[in-house]
């Protein structure tokens with residue numbers, strides 16, 4: 001893929017975000033900044049990616065991908081502004097941003113019994129966090145020149161932001177009041193922001209994965225059971241997606257558009 005620039009990925013210590021970080025590093029990005037609230041996992045992911053890069057480097061003259069990690073809480077607006085700026089200063093530009101940090105909570109008994117604290121937390125991370133990162137990154141991207149293609153030298157884009165919505169951004173699923181609302185809102189955020197800057201070469205897209213095998217879906221046995229039932233009855237593939245499959249879709253969206261404008265993409 002044609003992703004030679006510098007990437008910033010939130011939620012990169014686990015699941016899909018981690019798969020995205022690995023994919024950018026493998027596909028030739030100059031640098032990857034991995035941001036997450038979980039510091040221990042961040043360090044493990046960096047060690048894993050550095051090891052993979054070393055393996056790929058074997059005998060090649062390619063400059064190795066620079067991997068940086070940052071502990072962040074995406075709900076903290078000041079911290080987001082400070083770290084996004086710091087990443088751009090370190091890399092001297094910011095080409096791809098992936099907003100993968102997210103949480104899912106089920107409300108026992110449905111919307112009527114949803115706790116305000118759960119509603120607030122999901123909206124804070126999934127929606128406000130995505131907005132804070134998008135805003136901080138877009139300001140930087142709008143000031144930079146488009147990156148040239150490594151394939152044919154043509155100017156590609158000023159920057160590309162991929163937000164994580166979900167199949168629950170386009171459909172309602174039971175017991176998921178806050179999550180489904182947040183993911184619908186991420187699509188709206190993406191649509192309006194992409195209209196703001198399409199003419200400036202800043203591309204903003206959302207990806208809507210179906211059920212994907214990550215800690216989000218597998219660590220809670222109750223959630224996993226419900227997920228497996230749903231996959232059996234409602235997913236034509238009859239299996240969950242793999243994080244790597246979603247990462248491929250993200251990189252595809254992050255690289256320069258071939259023949260379409262900024263828009264929503266359904267990942268699976």
Ligand SMILES: NC(=O)c1ccc[n+]([C@@H]2O[C@H](COP(=O)([O-])OP(=O)(O)OC[C@H]3O[C@@H](n4cnc5c(N)ncnc54)[C@H](O)[C@@H]3O)[C@@H](O)[C@H]2O)c1
Pocket residue numbers: 010011012013014015016017035036037038072073074075099100101102103104125129164165166167208209210211212213214215216217
């Ligand atoms: N797994 C699925 O089936 C699925 C389907 C559709 C969409 N998604 C979306 O994909 C994205 C990635 O999900 P995943 O399945 O890889 O989940 P995951 O739980 O494996 O990873 C999410 C990461 O986000 C981080 N995070 C949580 N709160 C944070 C905060 N406040 N600040 C910074 N980081 C924080 C976590 O530490 C974790 O590393 C999420 O936005 C999720 O809603 C997942």
